[in-house]
Each structure stands twice: as structure tokens, then as C-alpha cells.
Amino acid sequence: MTTATEAPSTRRQPTSVDTVLDIHDLRLAVDHGAPLVHGVDLRVPAGRAVGLVGESGSGKTLTALAAAGLLPPAIHVTGGTIAVAGRQVRDLTERQGRAHLAAHVGVVFQNPTPSLNPRLRIVKQLVEALPAGTPRGERRDRVAELLRLVGIDDIHKTLAAFPHELSGGLNQRVVIAMALARSPRLLIADEPTTALDVSVQKQVLDLVDDLRARLGLAVLLVSHDIGIISDRTDDVYVMADGEIVESGATAEVLGAPRHEYTRQLLAAMPDRLAPARAAANADDTTELLRVHEVRRSFKQHVALKSVDLTLHKGQALGLVGESGSGKTTLARIIVGLEHADTGTVTFDGLPVHRQTREQRRRWRREVQYIFQDPYSSLDPRLTVAQTLREPLELNHVGIARGRISGRIDALLDEVELPRDFRDRLPSQLSGGQRQRVGIARALASEPSLIVADEPVSALDLSVQARILRLLARLRVERGLTYLFISHDLGVVRHLCDDVVVLRAGEIVERGRTDEVLHNPAHPYTRSLLDAVPGRATAPRSLKSLKSLKAGTPQ
Amino acid sequence: MAVSQVSAPPAALRVAAGLRRLRPPISGRYLGGRLLTGLIAVWGAVTLVFFALYSTGNPAVLLVPPDAPRDEIDRLTRLMGYDQPLPVQYAKFLGNVATGKFPDSIRYGSDPLQIALAKVPGSFALGVTALLIGVVLGGVLGYVAATARSPVARRLPLGFAVGLEAIPTFFIGILLIMAFAVQLRWFPATADGIGAAGIVLPAITLAIAFVPVIARVFRTALIDVLQAEHIRTARAKGLPRRVIVLRHVVANALGTTLNVVGIQAGVLLGGAVVTESVFNWPGIGQLSINAVQNRDYPLVIVCVLVIAVGFVLINLLVDMLAAVIEPRLRS
């Protein structure tokens, strides 16, 4: 309670009449298990955007679902109250409660396409969402109006389509239209753009902002992304381990955080990580890898149209692009997981296809890959030691059998994992620990080039920062060359000297990271940069960063 | 992605339909593909029969009565081309199948195709009745197993289904005869024709042959759908429970169920042959088993081919139904 009352000093309408959502001392628990959320207080005033930010497992999504009355069957409210539009949900019968929440709360979910029924046309799902008493004759007009409201142009085509025929961004607009169908007073958006590309992300968030202004909606925006929260909300609640640790006006909380956790969270933002500096051999201009006029297409879809790329020894090159830009395909071709239709990959001066068996083996060994998903990239049946043993035995590293065990220990040391993790199974490791094992596996082959495909995008911010630091350190220590794929420009800025922007299978811009990110030449790069959340508030956050550094010596 | 592929309806229709632009539920390409697969299946069955026949040496020996004179065998050998090279024989065999020309049934002395086709209505009646019983029973069991609140009520139907699966169809028939024909005398043990009383026991027997499959698949599909994210969206709309269950859960589980059950159609057909045999039900299955026992090979061939065609038609029907229910299959 304390945090909620002391926070909104800047609130424009402090009277409780205008509080659309008032959560008091909310407690949630699994059926017979441990409590998940212990005593959350949260208020969303009319017309305001309130952010709820936290890392995975903090209980932020459960809190939001509880407010919408959509908790999974195994999780129960064990204490506290939720008032929506002035009525305590607890005082209503189940049926009344459902009707009341449906009338006043619209919900937008993380994954747009799975949130729609695959078997029904959009029109039917929208009609279903209209208030119960809508006359038959008016339904179609109402539905078309809703789509217009969320900025969909081709209304007839969209209405007749099935969800699988539409893009994710379009489906998210449909979901928003559905949430607005009963003219709710509160919109709860749970990670509404996490599954979308940055540029689409921006459009969807702009839409939510616009709707809030036009319809006077209250918005509860749940996100792990501090950039989004700082751009889009008036008030913010920071949540960790089932509790609100800090709350208040967004600018104040993020500008001058009082709680240690908030500070850590802010410090872990990729934008705020000090640029990792280069390895000693970064100025070496010896060419390590060259990609020349590589093309690749899958059936009708052209993934890469004639891409050229050069990597020098010790260089860290960022490869940036949205989904479908072909960046993963290019990375896989470089490692040899995929072949090019035409064009050549040259490793250490010799085209791969003209190399001898022995040379090609060296290429395979010296070019290693770090995978995006720390979960599916480890065999669940193999212990950490068995996983690390595989490249040591198979990749012709030249280690005597008897010394493999010692080598495994050394690799674990290198990625900062305790040696007694040797006998652990992946299921006994956290995501960050798994990703460290994945890095150790790549290092086992004694590579010179590491291709990392979004290696931190599946991780929480704080874990992400630690893994990035590890990668930066390894680069210096081992003199590694990096090809680093990311959709996150902040991550690239932190780690890479140079950057290449890929769009629809073509390189549209390349150059030094600083130059490209500060002074983009290509309109596409500019639009990518504009779409990055947290940028609109950049001066403020930069200022606050300075004040943070000045005020809190660490 | 399929939006652009689907051919546009005629302009008049487009105007009339207004908002709800009509698209054919099944595209011609989808139907064509399925039809082609079916034809290949029939061709496979024909080829199998041919080679089985051929592997016996001179098929003509099998295709005439055992007491037929030597020159009758020679006549048939020449007529069917069994003295000619294999490819020619094969071509002739295909031709005969296509035109429906087969040697006379040994036992009945007449065109085996007429005899076999006369038995189709019996099998059809039995199959449809059994399907209705099986779908209702299997559906209820699967639904309870997926949605019941108490763990006992969830496990019991499944255990029952698994138990049924361990009983061979012929023995289910025997047990039903003993209980309802011998002990209770409610229904006749064997049918003298296609009748309401006579169909009850065979239909239940055949239904039980596929109740476990339907129950299990439907249960799995329901559980999958219940966990799907779009169910949460439906809940957020404040829809009544009944609407969520029918329109969003059950309807979405039907597609998958139908598909798996369609794949199992071969099992059902085998069950039908056994069931007809147990109850002497006048259908194509019983005819074919009798033909085997009587060594009436021309009739065996025709029966197998008629069953194969029927099977292909069933599959085609299932595929079309599945495409209507499950829009993602159409693309």
C-alpha cells in the first residue's frame, strides 16, 4: 500500500472516482503451492498509461491477468481486492464478474496470431466481441468501424480472412479492435509487441497511444522493456519477485531510481552498457572471411540477393535487420549449416568449395555458432560435460583423450560456470547458464570466428548484460572475430565496431557502428532507429544516466 | 498467404455478398490432389491383386471351377492373356478392371461385380449406423476424459477405452451375442437381411472397434485447444461458457480428430469385415470371406477392388470434411 500512495504525486486526477483499476494487497498462489504474488497495490487512473515492468517470473503478467479475470485455472487469488470501474470484483457473482470485466476491460496479449481462433474468420471473431445487445443489422458496420479505428485499410479483405492469412502486426491490430469492441474504460496490454519487429512494434504502440488519447482509455502496459515503458507511460510500477519494489511517475522513477533493483535494471539496458572495446588485434586488416555475391532462395521466396561481406581478423561486425531480412540465413551459410545457391564463401584466403578436405575441416572447426534459443540448443539428455565433450572428440581439435576432462574444466572456468556444473543436465540450469554452456561448446573447437545469432534475445535484461560482458571479455582474451546478429541496436552498439544493415536479403548500409547509428544514410536504417523504444526519451535518459553516475558511485 | 491464391468469385456474387466475401471452402486444387491420391491407392490395390495372382503361376487355374476340363483352363488362359509376357498381362488386367470385365464367379456362375455391388448397401447401412454410435460414444468419453474436474472421472473413460482396445472385434461380437442374443434374447444373433433389429448388435460391435481411437484423439485435441491462447481471448470477450465450449473448443478439436480418424479408416474397414463375418451380415466383407473359404477367386478379386474403391471414397469424404472444418488445411 505504501508504495502506491506515496507515488503518484504528479497525478493529474487524484480522486478515486477516476481510478479505473484499483488493486489492493493482491496475493496470488498456485493450487497448493508457494505464493507467486504477495501483496501488490496498483492503481490505473482514467486516461493515464501505467507501466508494469519487471523481469520474467516477477509476477507482472499474473497481476495483469488477475485484473482481467483471466488467471489460469491452477492459480488463485488468495487475498486482497481488485476494483474495476468502481466495483469490487470480489462482491460480484462469477457470472456478474465476467460480464463486468468484459464490459470494462479490454485485453491485448503477447502473441497476436495464436490469440485468435484459427478456425474462424476475423469478422466472426469481431462480431463475437461486440456487446451482447448489438442489433443484428448494426454488427457489420460496428465491426468495420472498429477495424478503421485501429488503422486497417483493407477492411473487407481483412474481415473475410483467417488469422493465418494475416501478418502478426495486422493480427495484433485485430486483437486490439476486439479489445475495444465493448468500449472498455481500461486496456490491459501484456507484452503487446514483444513478438513483433521493431518497426511494427512502433506502429502498434503509436496506435495504443492514439486510442488512449482519443477514447480516454486507461492503459495498463505490462512489459519487460524499459525503453517502451519510458516512452509510453505516465506512471510506472517496478515489480520483482511478486512485489512492487518502486512506483511513481515514470520520468521520476526511471530518472532517479531509489530502489536498488530498478537501478540494476536500468544499468543492464544495452544502450547504457559502456561500449565494449576491441581486442588487441582489432586493427589487423588480414581478411579472415569473405562472402561474395551469395544468393539463396527457398521455393519462391528469395532470402538473400547477392550479399557481399568481409570480416577482418579481430573485427566485431554487427548484422542488423528485421525478421525475414535474411540475416539468419546468411549466418547459417557462413557456418556451413546451409548452402548458398550461388556465390562463394572464402575462409582464410581460399574459397570453401575449392578447399581440400583438411582445409574445409579447419573452416568447420574455426567458425563456430552460438544459437539463439538456450533451451533447444542443448540436448536435454546430455550433461554439461557430455555436451562439451562432443566438439572435443569430433572436431579434430587435437586433444588427447586423457586430457579432455581437464579441458572441460578449463572451458567452464572460462565462461564463469562452477566446475561442479559438469554433471548437471540442461533442465537444472537457468537460461543464462545454458547460454554459457553454449558459448563454452563453441569455444571448445578453438574457433577464430564466432557467429552469434541473437544470443541474448531470449534472456532477461540483467542476464543479457552479463552474457554480453562475457562475450566482450572473451573477444579480448582470445582475440576472437565476431559476426553478431541482432535486432537490438543497443546490443550491437555495445559489442560491435562495424555494422551491416540487411533488409529483404540486401545490404542497404554498412559502416562504423557509431557513424551508422548516429548518422544513418539509408532511410531504412533511419526508420529502424526511430522505431527503437526509449529513443524518444533519449536526452532525458542520457541526462538521468549522468546524474545516476554522479549520484551513486558504484 | 492464401488470400492471393484463392481465385476470386464472379463479380455478381462479390457484389451480392458484400462484406462477407465468399470463397469456396475447398479449392479445386485441393480436391484434385486428393482425387489423384485416391486413384493411386486404387491402382496400388489392383497391382497388388495382380501380382498375388501372378505369383501362383497360371492364374487361370485358380479362376475356373476345380473340376473344369483342361481346355476350359486353356481357353481362359488365352482369353485373359496369361500365356503372354508379364507387361501385356498387366496391361490386359488393368483394362479388364477399368471395363469391369471379370471371369464368372465360380460358386454363383455369374458376373462377380453384380454380386459384389449388391452387397454394398448392407455394408453401407452397417457402417453408417456404427459410425453414429461410435462418434457419439467416443466423443462423450473423450470429452469427459478431457474436461472432468475430478481425476477419477478423467481417468475412468480412458481406462475403459484402453480396455476395449484389447478385445479383438470378433470377440466383442461373440460376447454381445452371448449377452443380448443368447441370454436376454433382445436381438437376433445373425441377420437374415438388413433390418432394424438385426443391425443393432453388429453396429455396436463395429462401433466399439473405433470408440477407443475417437475417444483418445478427441481427448488429446480438446486438451490442446483448452490450453490454446485464443481460448483466453474468448474468455476476455466475456462469452458465455457454452459458446466458448462449443464454438471455440469443441469445433477446433473436431478438425484434428477427423483427420486422425480418417487415417484410421483402414482399421475400421478391417473391423467391418470381421463384424460382418461374425454376424453373417449381408455385406461385402462377409461376401469376401465366404469367397475365400469357397476358393471363389474371381469373386475375391472383385470384392477386394470394390472395398478398395469404397475405402478411397471414404477417405475423400473425410478429407473434404476436414477441409471444411479446418481452414488451414485448404491452402
Place this chain on the structure above:
Amino acid sequence: MTVIDKPAGTRTRRTIGVAGWIGAGVLAAVVLVTLFAPLLVGDPLEQDFTVILRAPSHAHPFGTDDLGRDVLTRTVFGGRTGLALTAVAAAVASVLGLSLALLGALYGGWIDGLTARLADIQLAVPSIVLAIVVLSFIGNSFVPIVVVLVLGSWVLTFRVIRGHARAVVQQQYIEAARVAGAGRGAIAWRHLIPSVLPLFFVAVTLSAASALLLESSLGFLGLGVQPPEPDWGQMVAAGRDTLSTSPWIAVFPGLVVVVTAVALQLLGDGLAERFVGGQTVQRGIAR
């Protein structure tokens, strides 16, 4: 993508459970009794016209048939050929199914397409109809019957293993293994086979149940083991016409089939629980 960084739970140790052990025990009993039939009972073909169609009694616990033969003796012997057929067929069918599934998963492309198509074709031919063609034209000796049983049950293993193997092959750790220098052989040996092995054992018991039911159905239809040699399905058929007067002739051999099939299923479910973590295995038993 979701934001993940929570340590997952640890592995819990599972057993095949009470039901699994009961299944294993009953199955062992059936197999042993059948194996040592000559030591346990008399001659199944011995006719005694003084005791025709006798109800179960102390002298004849399962009664006698229309030729005065002891039904218990014939039931004990009735499993000899049938179980041998079942065992051989189940072994061949599961190894065939496993091999084709692994080949398809490892090589993908047209090999995967071909094996999948083969399975489709197989499913499109009802086992009983296939049996009619093969057994009536080629004859019903041991090998053709095994062929029919194998054709009728290999798809079961194939589909179960293929589904799993394809999912495994799409996991990133398989690609990681390739980057770590593993060829197809190493991938199969280190990752794929250990992953499908538990499922394979489950599939073997299910194939056996399927083959047993199909074998008894063939016997019932007169397509399987021929008289006078006893066979469970064939004995049920023989007792079919005297159900109202002497039901024991058909009931006892039929019950033994059911008991054996239930035992196999319990064992299979137990194995699935133990090794595959209670994951339901799609069954589809040919009859």
C-alpha cells in the same frame, strides 16, 4: 519471443508402476505356459467321443468341444503358433518402422517423403483386405502370415518414432552437434537413437498387441493357422455356432487373447510412463 531465465525443475525418477508390473507378470506367465505346453497338458488333438461338448468340470476345467477334445489343453497349445507369429512379426515390424523413421528423419528430403508415402499407402490398405489377397492366393503358412502381420503393424512404430525423431532433428542441439563436427552417424548415435529408444520399447509392446489381435482375427476368419492345429482365434470361430449350448468353447480362448493383449498394453503404458514421462503414445491397432 518470451523472456526466460528461470531454473527448471529437476528430474524425478519414475517406475513402470504397479499396472506395468502386473502386465509384465501376466505376459511372462502366458509365454511360459505356452512355451512349456507339452510338459503341462496332454495332446491337443486327442479326441474322446465319450465326453463331447461337456461343460467345464474338474476333469475338463474349460470343458470339451464337439470332438471331445479338452478345451484347456487346446487353449494352452493354441498360443504356440500364434505367439510365435506375433513375436516375430512385432520384432520385424518395429525394427522396420524404426529404421525407416530414422532414415527419413536423418536424411529428410525425398527419402523422408518416400517413407511417409509408404506409410500412407500401408494405412490405405486395410490389413484384413491385404490378408485376404496374400493369404488366399499365396497360402497361409508361417512366412506369409508374418508378412501380413508385419505389414499390418510396422506403421505403428514408424509413426510414433517418426513424429518424435522429426521433432528432435529440428532441435537446435542437432545443428549444434553439426557445428561441433558431428556427421550423420554421430548425430544418430549420440543424439537421435538415445532419444527415441524409450519410445521404441513402448512401440514394440504396442506392435505386439496389434499383431496379436490381427493374428487372432485372421484365425477367426479362417485365414490364419489352419485346423486341426489349435489357434485362439480359430477356436473362437469353431465355437461360434454352439454359443447358446456350449459357450465355453469360444469364450476361454477368446478371454486368453484379451488377457494377453491387456497385459501387453499395461506393460506398454508402464514403459511409456517410466521412460517417456507419461506422454501418450498414439495407438492404432489393426484388427
